[in-house]
Amino acid sequence: MDEIEDYSEKIHEQSNEHAHEILHHSESKDRWVMYVALSTAVIAVLAAITGLLAGNHADDAMLTQIHASDQWAFYQSKGIKAELLASTDHVLVVMGKQSDTVDNKKIAKYKQQQQDIMKKATEYQKESDTHVERHDVLARGVTLFQASIAIGAISIITRRRPLWFVSLGFAAVGLFFLIQELFF
Numbered sequence: 001m002d003e004i005e006d007y008s009e010k011i012h013e014q015s016n017e018h019a020h021e022i023l024h025h026s027e028s029k030d031r032w033v034m035y036v037a038l039s040t041a042v043i044a045v046l047a048a049i050t051g052l053l054a055g056n057h058a059d060d061a062m063l064t065q066i067h068a069s070d071q072w073a074f075y076q077s078k079g080i081k082a083e084l085l086a087s088t089d090h091v092l093v094v095m096g097k098q099s100d101t102v103d104n105k106k107i108a109k110y111k112q113q114q115q116d117i118m119k120k121a122t123e124y125q126k127e128s129d130t131h132v133e134r135h136d137v138l139a140r141g142v143t144l145f146q147a148s149i150a151i152g153a154i155s156i157i158t159r160r161r162p163l164w165f166v167s168l169g170f171a172a173v174g175l176f177f178l179i180q181e182l183f184f
Contacts, residue, residue, distance in 0.1 A: 030159070032164070036156050039164075039167070039171070040152040046174065047149065047174070053138050054135050054142055062128075064128040065128040067124040068125040078113050079110070081106075085107050137180060137181045138177065138181050141174040141176075144173050148167045148169075151164075155167060
């Protein structure tokens with residue numbers, strides 16, 4: 001993502017430099033370039049905010065996935081303990097020795113603990129999935145903002161106003177994704 005941010009920053013800087021040149025060396029009819037440069041700066045800020053939020057959700061998704069994995073490992077260890085006790089009891093019965101009822105209580109306890117652990121692991125997994133979904137929505141917004149910045153720069157370089165409107169359209173859709181994530 002750093003490469004993309006560096007690329008969009010370079011495009012933004014180049015378009016601003018070009019905008020300053022046009023403003024100082026051209027007629028007043030090209031003053032729209034100033035508005036393109038200003039809108040591009042605002043879009044760059046929105047892209048940075050959206051990228052930060054997307055990164056936070058990616059980090060949170062990874063952390064909760066690690067918690068879920070830890071819980072599943074704990075679940076497995078309880079299952080192994082229960083099976084080991086059951087196997088030991090079975091061997092004792094086959095050998096003609098009496099099975100210890102304490103082991104049966106421990107087995108039941110381990111099985112109950114497994115159910116509780118499974119609930120926690122499932123909750124962590126759902127939370128991780130939610131963070132991944134939120135990250136995906138915000139990542140779409142970042143992509144659209146970056147495309148908007150690039151198209152805005154192209155509109156300045158080629159002096160084509162309709163491209164600026166296309167740029168604003170991309171930014172509007174990116175803003176939709178940002179707002180969707182923040183308020184819904």
